[in-house]
Amino acid sequence: MGLESLAEEETDLFARKGLQLLVDGNEPEAIRGIMEVDLEAQEYRDVQASKVYEGMGGYSPTIGIIGAVMGLIHVMNNLADPSMLGAGIAVAFVATIYGVGLANLFFLPIATKLKGQVQIQTRFREMVLEGVVSIAEGENPRNIETKLNGYLH
Numbered sequence: 001m002g003l004e005s006l007a008e009e010e011t012d013l014f015a016r017k018g019l020q021l022l023v024d025g026n027e028p029e030a031i032r033g034i035m036e037v038d039l040e041a042q043e044y045r046d047v048q049a050s051k052v053y054e055g056m057g058g059y060s061p062t063i064g065i066i067g068a069v070m071g072l073i074h075v076m077n078n079l080a081d082p083s084m085l086g087a088g089i090a091v092a093f094v095a096t097i098y099g100v101g102l103a104n105l106f107f108l109p110i111a112t113k114l115k116g117q118v119q120i121q122t123r124f125r126e127m128v129l130e131g132v133v134s135i136a137e138g139e140n141p142r143n144i145e146t147k148l149n150g151y152l153h
Contacts, residue, residue: 003135014038014125018132028136035129043122050114057107064099068092127151 007019017038021031071092078084127148134144 012128014042015128015132018128022132022136026136028133031136032129032133035125035132039122039125039129042125043118046118046121047115050111050118053107053111053114057103057111060103060107061096061099064096064102067095067099071095123151 003019004023007016007023010016010019014035018031018035021034026034069092071088071090071094074091075085075088078088130151131144131148134147139147
């Protein structure tokens, strides 16, 4: 009964759901099953977000190369006028730099950061799951603390 007020005050939805399942008197295996489905679904959604940036990082250099080709086509159209060649070549190089730069300085680092955050959140949810199931199984509080400290190191 003491966990009911704690469950209502909990801000993390995953932890709140686990505590509510515990308060409702569900069996440990039922709690584990329900929470594992939530954990896997959330991890999948989070990883998909990072894949968007990863894809953008993969296509960005290609778009830069397309810009370079367009710039070189512009150069070829102006071969008769040497004063226009420099501008076309500059456009080609700038497009390539933007494409590669965006990929390596923006999109791919964001994808990596998001993947790292997904791992941290998944690890946290695994810890919450183990804690709630351990409480449901009636384990000794010191044993639970020792088990969960393993997640922190």
